[in-house]
Amino acid sequence: MKWLINVVLVMVIMIIIFPMVIIRSCGVPVEDEVLSNKPVERFQAEDEQRDFEVDLYIKSQNRLQRLPLEEYVIGVVAAEMPAAFEMEALKAQAVVARTYVVNRLLRLDKTGCSEYPSAHVCDQSDHCQGWIDQRAMEDKWGKINYYKYIRKISAAVEKTGGQIIVYDNSPIEAVFHSTSGGKTENSEDVWNKALPYLRSVVSDGEEKAPKFTDTKTFSVSDFISILERRFPSIKVDGKNLKDSIRLGEITEGGRVKDLTIGDVTLTGNEFRQLYDLNSANFKIKVTGNQVVITTIGYGHGVGMSQYGANGMAEKGSSYREILRHYYKDTDIIHLNELYSAR
Template sequence: MLLKKPLYTFLFIVIAAIAIPAAGLLLTENKTTPDVQEPTVDVVRSDTQKTESFPLEEYVAGVVAAEMPASFEKEALKAQAVAARTFILTQTLKGLDVTDTVDDQVFKDEEDQKEMWGEDFETNKTKIEAAARETEGEVLVYNGKPITAAFFSSGNGQTENAEEYWQSAEPYLVSVASPWDTAAPNFEQEVVLTKQEVEEKLGVSLPESGSVGAITKKTTGGRIGAITIDGKSFTGRSIRETLGLPSADFQMTVSDGDVVVTTKGYGHGIGMSQYGANGMAKEGKKYGDITAHYYPGAVIGDVQTFLKR
């Protein structure tokens, strides 16, 4: 998930039969609790550019299916469901539309899931729908407001302070230990680029061989805050995004005309580490323990509290 330019639309239908338009969630009657209305989410599908509507909990399950491996522990899937539901709520309250891409949250409907899972479709679908159902309506709240529930694949053993990557601080998006990340298959990776490509993209001249750059600042989460290459200063984020690296925790070396970049972690490092969540779940932690660890100070609230305002 990348917090770039989320696009969400919501409509609220008043039970008294007066429809009040707002951007993107449509309130429909919940069959199990008639006095509670379930929102639906309008999603702009990337393949057709058409808007389709999905019940909130079906949408949440579709995000979990797309964003987290179905093989993960159920408590990790439940933590992801709560984060996904919170993310869509915060964007909805801003009156924005939503896509099914990493610009917001990746979402896969039933047909997408069948294609993705093949013969494991029914098993995975049942598991993920249970994670959404067992957390139905739950969102993360800090000081009475839904949080920005950022999440990422895996870290370098520590999450990041939001302001050290996005330049905007949040009291619940602070650096915490995430030692479970070391078990992630994408914890350490190697990216090989040509020396010419790196020089052109960064506008620098690199040595013929040896290490590249002098790190001048490290972030609280152990990533590169600032690095100087050929007298030119960069942030770790700018290098990561320009070169398409998995993480802002990296080292670069020139060898035989190539630049070999070794990285730790995958993603921006802010909020909940998905592999960290799975590691916690394997140790017996519940989804509430996971969200409390990765979003310090945030508590679980009810989505209906915010939809009724």
């Protein structure tokens, strides 16, 4: 009788319990139990984040390259900010660069770079944001400095990994520029689009910036022929040019909103482009046969000033303080939080 019980026991183990063990360990992943305890949406989001890739158009090679998000951010920081800048400024730039492209990646209309529609961004700093590869970094810094700077920039990107700037739980339009000239601009004064986080703020510590001020000199006839190419029917008195130029309103950040020359009125930005000026914060002086244009600042002046960010970092501000200064009422969150809150 005892042997019969033993045989039955062995059969029960063989037929019922053993297959259960096998199935439990290879058919049903252990993680599924963990997964089921968390909101499904969050996990879908993390999957998406792991896969975040940027389709970058490299203009000089006329080709598209797909890059993991964080790798792309390293190339942007290397292209856009001097590597000798303070670590906290580089970290601020890394978060800005990441936010800029995540905004593109999440756009509901799926539009990317307007010049190269199949790419999220191009590598041109005057169109999307700059990006360079390893060879360009070596050319820029020299082989001796390459390892020092790439380590520094990689650390800035890694220490802020996945972090983006949000307003109302959406990634902001993280625009930035080199040098504000002392005060940044309200977005509507530059692009006719008022965004609550792109407000004019004081930007101290920029005086060391190489393009804090600049001067361009034209002969009166060259100055007028540039105008005539753009406005063929313009009426302007070359003999009395000084009295023909009238600066209009000045923006909160100190840039020229509009000006009138002869019978033509143009915006400060149009004038900046026409004469290839560093900024729309300019003064025009006509003396004898010369027109001298002095500019303050470099770039459009909206959002973070890179030299201002470095100035803040030198005085001990953290990257979070820098970003909250230049992007009003925003928060810095991890991409995961962005999704889980949606």
